[in-house]
Amino acid sequence: MAIVFIPPQLRKLTGAAEIEIEGGTVREVIEHMEQRFPGVKERLFTDGQLSPMLQLSVDHRMTRVVSTKVLPTTEIHFLPVIGGG
Amino acid sequence: MKTHVTTTINGESVEFLCQPRQSLLEVLRDELSLTGCKEGCNNGNCGACTVMLNGSPVDSCLVLAVEAEEATIETIEGVADKGHLHPLQQCFLEGAALQCGICTPGFIMAAKALLEKNPQPTEEEIRFGLAGNLCRCTGYDKIVRAVQAAAELQKESVS
């Protein structure tokens, strides 16, 4: 279980802005999201991997690792990848 | 066609062949391997290529190598004295007055010229004297302070 913050531009598909979803890892959470809200995954994934234009915030730490473990209180955000100078 | 040039660089007599279109900067770097002299703009607006030509600081990108005939040139390679850093070099290190370091040789040459002409410059005089040199990393604060420190050091060593 995790709390997924839905990016505003995906909310047409999910309705809500925050959703509790089952899963032990981020990937599992996304698979379950796709079951409930078909079409979500293709906007987040490219060729089975997290889109190279996105990163995750899992409990406020940035990562691109979709096997990251999640706890029932875990917050997940989908954010654009960013670079620095 | 190449021209033969005899000149004195860092106290040593040097001969080289060059085309008239080659700048002193180009010849110092590419023909004589004195690569301490840096190219930043190649049109006299950054000072990274500063050398002393007959006792005055110049942008070596705006000097033709053929003009060096019978001239006396000093480059950054000639500033340290056989294993001993010049006070300016020491103060730049101690004062962290460099980051990427590409402008540093030019600044040291210009600052050396300044201190030779005006051993105890004010901050204003230092800033005016170094206005021909661009640094993009440091914001100049530590460079100005390093020059001030070197002036102080030289004053102490004189007295």
Next chain:
Amino acid sequence: MIDFEYTAPTHLDAAIKQLAATGEKAQVLAGGTDIIVQLQEGHRSAELVVDIKKIPELTQFEYCDGEELKLGAGVTCQQIYDDPKVAAAFPALTDAVRIIGGWQIQSRASVGGNLCNSSPAADSIAPLIAYNALAHIAGPNGRRTVPVDQFCTAPGRNILEDGELLVTLTLPRQGPFNGSAYQRFIPRNEMDIAVAGAGSWVRLDESGNHIKDAKIVLSAVAPIPVIAEEASQWLIGKAVSEANFAEAGELARRAASPIDDMRGTAEYRTHLVGVLTRRTLAKACERVQQGSSKVL
């Protein structure tokens, strides 16, 4: 850069011969701070570059108090501002040569070169004109002398014919109670090209309270440096006062016909003429009053 031949004659005649033989494909090298950039960037081309710095006449730099100043075409900015007597007698020229580029440029760039490059924004031409300087030219057909205010003809162009060479500039003695100043406006404090510039020369009466004669010269606001005649004439007989400097500044604006470019708009440049005229007049008068140019 396309390659060229280089020659550094030691006699004026030899230089002229070489220049004349090569015609428009020859370029003169003094400090090189303009010409080398222009050759590199393809704005000018050369088959022959004639370095004039080994010709004695072109490097002569002579001044005795109260005499005229003789400035070989190759004399550098640094030589000029390092000379306290010249600085005292011709402060506007010193103002200008201290701000042409940084030190690395000033140790190479010459006033003669600045004139021959004939940029509208040249800093040293306005003071030369304010001082009624003369340009002494040598060429295949002999010598001629031209007032500096008639030297430039268009941006980057001047009266020099193929084969001709600027040999010296002479600045006549300025007489008593004169003062002068040059200022330009640039967005940075150094290493910039004038957005606008003004050189002002005045002679005051013995009391130091009235202007007997004046000449205001503007740079970077027309294709060539221009004399603000109306403003200069108007000042004659006027009291030394901020209000009169400001009025002269207003009149001087009429002499400006600037362009819009990346260095400033025409409107802004015209405005700056007023500001710089006022400021240089004030400075010039202050210098008379302080006696910093008490040339006899």
Next chain:
Amino acid sequence: MSTDTTTETPKEYKVIGTRPIRHDGADKVTGKAVYTSDLHVPNMAFGAFIRSPHAHARIISVDTSDAENMPGVLATCTSADLPSLWDKGDNLGEGYVNYAHLSGNILARGKALYKGHAIAAVAATSTHLAEEAAKRIKVEYEPLLATTWVVDAMQKNAPLLHDKLITHTLDDEPAKPSNIAEHVRFEKGNIEEGFAAADVVIEREFKTSTIHQGYIESHVSVALWNEDGRLKIWTATQGSFATRQQVAAVLEMPVSQVTVTPCEIGGGFGGKISIYEQPVAAILSRKCGRPIKIAMRRDEVFEATGPTPGSFIRVKLGATKDGKLNAAEAWVAFDAGAYPGGFIAPGCMCALSCYDIPHATVDGFDVVLNKPKTQAYRAPGSTHVAFAVESVIDELATELKIDPIDFRLNNAAKEGTRRVDGPVYPRVGLVECLQAIQNSDHWKSPLTGPNRGRGVACGFWFNAGLKSSVAANVNADGTVTLIEGSTDIGGTRTSLAMQLAETLGINAEDVIPQVVDTDSVGFTDVTGGSRVTFATGLATYEAGLDIQRQLVKQAAKLWECDSEDITVTDGTYQTKDKSLSFKELAVQVSASNEPIVGRGAVDAPNASNAFGAHIVDLEVDPDTGKVTILRYTACQDAGKAIHPSYVEGQMQGGAVQGIGWALNEEYFYDDHGHMRNASFLDYRMPTCYDLPMIDTIIVEVANPDHPYGVRGVGEVPIVPPPPAIASAMHQATGIRFYELPMSPPKVWKAMMTKNTED
């Protein structure tokens, strides 16, 4: 003047916090340090580009035959020599890169998209010859309409740069192509409710110009493509591995076939992450069998490398009477240059990052137009939005008659604040920075005199974590060689060596840091994102612990005891009856036991965030509009300053870049889309004669994700200067400035207009 403010009980360190002389210092002050352009590889030849004279044009034909027939010319190269790539992309650890676009930017394919766009290149036996030959390459163009202003490029009738560019968004994608490459949106709370509950609402529009990083070293590379298919590249880069990855991708070869050696680098600030000349030098090398050096001229650097976007930003903020921010709305359009990817996402994520605002939305647009492809520049995107948001914050504070620092303190982001893009801040130091400037001598000294003003502003940047690897070899004399892959732009060799020294209990001088090529160290992400001292520092710390573990094992062998019996304190290894320093032990172990090699490899968590706050005093010349900076103080939370001098240096350098951006720097375009000031003369970066000393205050709020508490410091300091200066200008002139740069002609014009209205 510099001040250190430590907000928590400091740990005792022996090395960290001291100011040793940097390890590469002597090389750099004597001119011995080897930058790429200093390399002279045997049998080297030289390359030069021919570039588009048009801002937008179809390329009808490219004829290289004349150039090829010139004596001394060795090879030519056009986009036909680059593999044609589909829209394949990669996350470089520094944002997303689309390789088809990267390839098209390296050599134009079909169309030239900006003036200066490289069309072809030539190799010859000298640079002069190569440049002459490049001019003999005949290119036929069909000029097209061009656009260089972001708002124009967004219009439906704007000339399209890419026929198939569909706006990328998580929303439904539009059917038709446009110049809008991406639309991002963030929301928090309920914006309508937020503004409804606000007592004061201020909405303003802002414009900023294109700005260049202005590093003094140009882009330079040497490439040698050997007959065995291996490609060696020496280059000026912020990331040797990022260069390897990009070169391999655009040339369609395995990364293992490419070795990138990073030479000393003469500044980058984000501009030396993308590749330009490297693959071209490689192809020319393959064609002629010789190493090829390509060095860009300064005008090429301005016109054809990656500046930071120009932008149009609309900001609306609402606050209650008691000075609480209640709602915020930002609409941000960045020009990406000719290809997508103009740092719109970080711009939007930074927009409201300094404040705790319950209701907010941010919309961002990445827009292509006929300017060079933008790249990162120090806190990319953050300076633009800070200029807008901080300026409106200042107006709100003025309107509500609340001191601008108090107003910010009232609303400052702190631990637990939820950002508009979602995540919640861990421990951060903005409040401490604001308190530090409020207590500073600068703030407490009154500013007097006409035409003078004082301004303050905050700034924010993330800290990138990402991947870093190091190896640390213990030498026979008890010193340690630190092998790292982070190119050192501003003293990171020393900040890393100091962390290793601290970990091992030795002197900084006993660590010998070496930056090596991509075959000689594990993968390491770029030097950028303020990450090296933090993330490579973490790897270095790990390597130190690894050495310590190995040394304990070896000491146990030496002393014939159990490892458990050995304790290590401050670099002293002890049993009940024996005690040796690290050095002594290392000497003994090296003589008799197996070599000790420490290893550190991390994918660092990047949860860290850095904040700063600046104060500026200035004077405006009422006659000319020219601004003189009278006094400047930069304050920043460094987490823990490893080498305070270099932390101060980052703050001072960043502040001055921000001052340049605020006052004079800009890409000046004419009606044809041509940059008119592509030189250091007319681009007008500040010289030292334009500035006062830059005072610094280092605040240290430890970063919980780093053993020594380090936060990245490189990027934040460029962010506050433009809004701080705008605020001071308001105080000095009574005028609000909404456009950068606040150059003299614009300031004068605004003062004239105000005088007329008054």
